[in-house]
Amino acid sequence: xxxxxxxxxxxxxxLYASYKWHLLSILTLVVFIAFxxxxxxxxxxxxxxxxxxxxxxxxxxxxxxxxxxATLVLSLLNLVQTLLTTRMGQHIMFTLRHRVYHxxxxxxxxxxxxxxxxxxLSRFLNDINGVTVMVSSTFLGxxxxxxxxxxxxxxxxxxNWQLACIALTTVPTFILSTHRIGRQSRxxxxxxxxxxxxxxxxxxxxxxxxxxxxxxxFGRQHExxxxxxxxxxxxxxxxxxxxxxxxxxxxxxxxxxAIGPALLYVNGGLQxxxxxxxxxTLGEIVAFVALLDRLYTPVVELSSLYVSLQAVRxxxxxxxxxxxxxxxxxxxxxxxxxxxxxxxxxxEHVDFxxxxxxxxxxxxxxxxxxxxxxxxxxxxxxxxxxLTYLIARLYDVHRxxxxxxxxxxxxASLIDLAAHIAMVTQETYLFHMTIGENIAFGxxxxxxxxxxxxxxxxxxxxxxxxxxxxxDTIVGERGYKLSGGEKQRIAIARALLKNPAILILDEATxxxxxxSEKAIQGALDxxxxxxxxxxxxxxxxxxxxxxxxxVLEKGRIVEHGTHTELLQQGGRxxxxxxxxxxxxxxxxxxxx
Numbered sequence: 001x002x003x004x005x006x007x008x009x010x011x012x013x014x015l016y017a018s019y020k021w022h023l024l025s026i027l028t029l030v031v032f033i034a035f036x037x038x039x040x041x042x043x044x045x046x047x048x049x050x051x052x053x054x055x056x057x058x059x060x061x062x063x064x065x066x067x068x069x070a071t072l073v074l075s076l077l078n079l080v081q082t083l084l085t086t087r088m089g090q091h092i093m094f095t096l097r098h099r100v101y102h103x104x105x106x107x108x109x110x111x112x113x114x115x116x117x118x119x120x121l122s123r124f125l126n127d128i129n130g131v132t133v134m135v136s137s138t139f140l141g142x143x144x145x146x147x148x149x150x151x152x153x154x155x156x157x158x159x160n161w162q163l164a165c166i167a168l169t170t171v172p173t174f175i176l177s178t179h180r181i182g183r184q185s186r187x188x189x190x191x192x193x194x195x196x197x198x199x200x201x202x203x204x205x206x207x208x209x210x211x212x213x214x215x216x217x218f219g220r221q222h223e224x225x226x227x228x229x230x231x232x233x234x235x236x237x238x239x240x241x242x243x244x245x246x247x248x249x250x251x252x253x254x255x256x257x258a259i260g261p262a263l264l265y266v267n268g269g270l271q272x273x274x275x276x277x278x279x280x281t282l283g284e285i286v287a288f289v290a291l292l293d294r295l296y297t298p299v300v301e302l303s304s305l306y307v308s309l310q311a312v313r314x315x316x317x318x319x320x321x322x323x324x325x326x327x328x329x330x331x332x333x334x335x336x337x338x339x340x341x342x343x344x345x346x347x348e349h350v351d352f353x354x355x356x357x358x359x360x361x362x363x364x365x366x367x368x369x370x371x372x373x374x375x376x377x378x379x380x381x382x383x384x385x386x387l388t389y390l391i392a393r394l395y396d397v398h399r400x401x402x403x404x405x406x407x408x409x410x411x412a413s414l415i416d417l418a419a420h421i422a423m424v425t426q427e428t429y430l431f432h433m434t435i436g437e438n439i440a441f442g443x444x445x446x447x448x449x450x451x452x453x454x455x456x457x458x459x460x461x462x463x464x465x466x467x468x469x470x471x472d473t474i475v476g477e478r479g480y481k482l483s484g485g486e487k488q489r490i491a492i493a494r495a496l497l498k499n500p501a502i503l504i505l506d507e508a509t510x511x512x513x514x515x516s517e518k519a520i521q522g523a524l525d526x527x528x529x530x531x532x533x534x535x536x537x538x539x540x541x542x543x544x545x546x547x548x549x550x551v552l553e554k555g556r557i558v559e560h561g562t563h564t565e566l567l568q569q570g571g572r573x574x575x576x577x578x579x580x581x582x583x584x585x586x587x588x589x590x591x592x
Contacts, residue, residue, distance in 0.1 A: 012316060015092060022088050029081045034148040036077070038155055039070035044286055081144075093132035099323065100124055106327035109394050110354055118201020123322050126196050127315045156291050163288050188241055193318055195235040202231050328396055331414045338416035341405045342370035343501045343532030345391060350400035352383075352390065360386060362555045364400070368548070373533040375543035377573060378552035384536045385425075387552070388504045391534065392421045404502070422495035426507035428487040435464060436471035438490055442498040450497060458493035460486070492524070503528065506536045540577050549573065 016023060043063040051060035104120065156164040206224055345368040353359040360383045368374050376384040389395050390402050393409040402409045409417060422442060430438050439454055440446045446454075451471065455464060463486050467473045475481055475490075482490070488509070495503060508524070528535075537543050544563040551559040551566070551573050559571050566573035 011320060015095070018095070019088050019091060022084065022091075026081055026084050026088070029077055029084070030144045030147050033074060033077050033081065033144070034151045036070050036074045037148060038151065038291070040067045040290065042155075043067040043070075044290055048286055089132045093128055096128050096131065096319065097124065100128065100319065103323055103325070103327060106329065107325055108328050108396075109389070111325060116197070116201040118199070118203070119197040120322070122193065122197035122200045123318050126200070127193060127318050130193075130315045131312065131319065152291060156288070159291065160288060188238060192235070192238045193314060195231070195238050199231050199235050202228060329393060329414070332411055335413045336407050336411050337413050338404070338407065338420060341420050341501045343420075344368070344370050344403075344405050345502065345532060345534075346401075346403040346406075347390075348401045348403070350390065350402060351398045352386065352395065353398060360555055364555075364557060366548075366550060366557060366560065368532055368534065370532055371530070372547040373528050373535060373545070374548040374550065375535045375537060375546040376550055376552060377537075377540065377543070377576060379576075382552045383555070384552060385506055388423070388506060388534055388536065391502065391504065392423065393417055420501045421504065422498045422500035422502075423504040424488075424491045424495050424506065424508040428484075428491040430475050430482070430487055430490060432474065432476065434469075434472045434474055435460075435467075435490065438475060439471075439493045439497055442494055446497055451493075454493040454497035457496050458489045460489050460493055463489070501531055503531050503533045504536075505533065507538060508535075509537075509542070551576075 043066055047060055047063050047067075050056055051063065101124070104124075153164070206228075347364050347366050350361055350364040351359065352361040352364075364387070376387060378384055386395065390397055391404070391409070393402075393412075393414070396410060404412065404417070404420070431441070435455075436448070436451050439451050443450075448471070455461060455471075463482075464470050464473075473481075475487075492508060505524075509521075535543055535546060543549060546563065548560060549563060549566055550557050551571070553572060559566055559569060559573055561569065567577065
């Protein structure tokens with residue numbers, strides 16, 4: 001635990017170190033501010049003892065002007081320090097956000113299947129924002145207050161060491177209370193951030209078109225609102241506990257800081273009455289109380305900052321925990337660039353599992369020749385889609401190899417690999433952009449003519465023609481303005497425009513009605529003739545023309561061959577085929 005905490009602080013220091021010149025400028029200003037802050041304390045003693053008590057107007061004017069100038073310069077330096085600190089805080093926030101987003105893009109798909117989106121958003125937005133505020137107030141505040149504390153303490157001992165010792169009697173109370181409150185603050189901060197993540201996740205799930213449709217369709221508005229209230233109440237209660245802890249902290253600190261001046265006044269009064277040795281002047285008492293304020297201010301702030309530091313620590317722990325998630329899909333330092341490829345796919349003794357004790361594939365081996373169309377068939381959940389993800393290296397195999405044109409996909413350039421593969425999935429995802437931008441997502445440099453040609457081939461012309469803004473029509477979040485079939489055709493147009501060497505069709509026509517499917521079948525037939533195609537289809541009638549059909553069951557390929565060959569074998573494929581004919585209410589005639 002101690003080593004992990006030390007590593008976290010070292011990572012924070014390294015984050016600051018990248019802004020060392022910026023930081024050095026701020027710290028230099030802090031030293032000047034600390035020294036200038038002492039000037040009014042010393043001038044007030046001179047003004048009282050040499051000015052007022054001796055009725056020396058010249059001394060009063062000179063040292064009043066000196067105090068005024070020092071205060072003016074101090075205000076200007078504080079302004080510059082605040083601007084520099086804020087600027088650095090924003091730079092650090094930008095750097096952290098960029099690092100986190102870059103890392104999120106590198107994380108495997110499995111991370112997103114086990115993690116709530118709201119938790120990721122909370123860390124990405126709330127935690128990093130919180131860190132930025134703390135950067136501006138906590139870390140630099142620690143140094144600022146420490147410098148002021150040392151300088152004020154030194155000045156007090158030089159001025160009057162006996163009074164300094166009296167003033168320091170209250171400091172242990174700060175230290176003990178701060179340590180205890182700091183632990184409570186850290187625990188509350190962690191709970192609070194988790195509550196924010198739960199609230200963000202709930203809102204993300206319910207306040208989108210898909211979630212709202214389900215809520216309204218099933219009449220669950222009241223139940224959903226009650227869930228929101230429960231989550232929101234937990235968040236409210238934690239925030240209130242944080243506020244109350246902070247207020248009690250300041251109340252306690254206020255009481256302690258009131259004791260110090262009282263002790264000084266009593267000590268000065270006893271000296272003046274002759275009960276204690278020494279002859280302290282009125283100006284010295286006033287000056288020392290001012291110095292005591294210079295001491296207590298950083299002590300109180302350091303105590304508060306220590307409490308804040310525990311909250312910062314909780315934020316950084318959550319951010320670093322995200323950054324420490326292993327990005328298993330990494331490009332090799334000496335990755336092999338893929339030029340024009342033929343489209344040869346080879347699986348060699350591949351094992352794969354999402355979890356160590358839940359193997360999905362075992363010893364999978366097959367070859368897809370360039371230009372062939374192969375189909376993957378099997379019951380739901382057998383891993384057909386995952387198998388295609390291994391081709392695109394969205395997951396890495398645990399044993400064995402997946403090769404494209406003889407190159408292990410783990411050795412290939414990720415950008416090149418993605419450039420040669422296009423996927424049309426069962427659940428089409430469209431971005432909140434125009435139709436044209438969604439079609440050109442895989443080829444942002446495509447011309448309008450190329451986009452229109454792809455749309456025409458995907459039978460989208462009529463759909464786009466009736467839209468007032470044509471290709472500039474915003475599709476809405478996840479494409480909610482379009483029907484399922486229209487979204488699927490945009491996905492097909494996106495793949496057509498990319499013109500890949502390897503095409504993966506995962507239930508690509510599942511959302512199309514029979515008319516739309518017939519309209520684009522010609523385009524799909526032309527598309528698969530020119531490239532290697534891997535097809536996953538629930539309706540077996542759509543894969544009868546495949547060059548090879550692989551039947552998956554219980555993590556293995558149990559049969560393979562052409563449609564006719566598999567029917568003649570009388571195995572699992574024939575069983576699936578008969579089942580489907582029975583479901584569709586049609587009769588089946590065995591091939592001769």
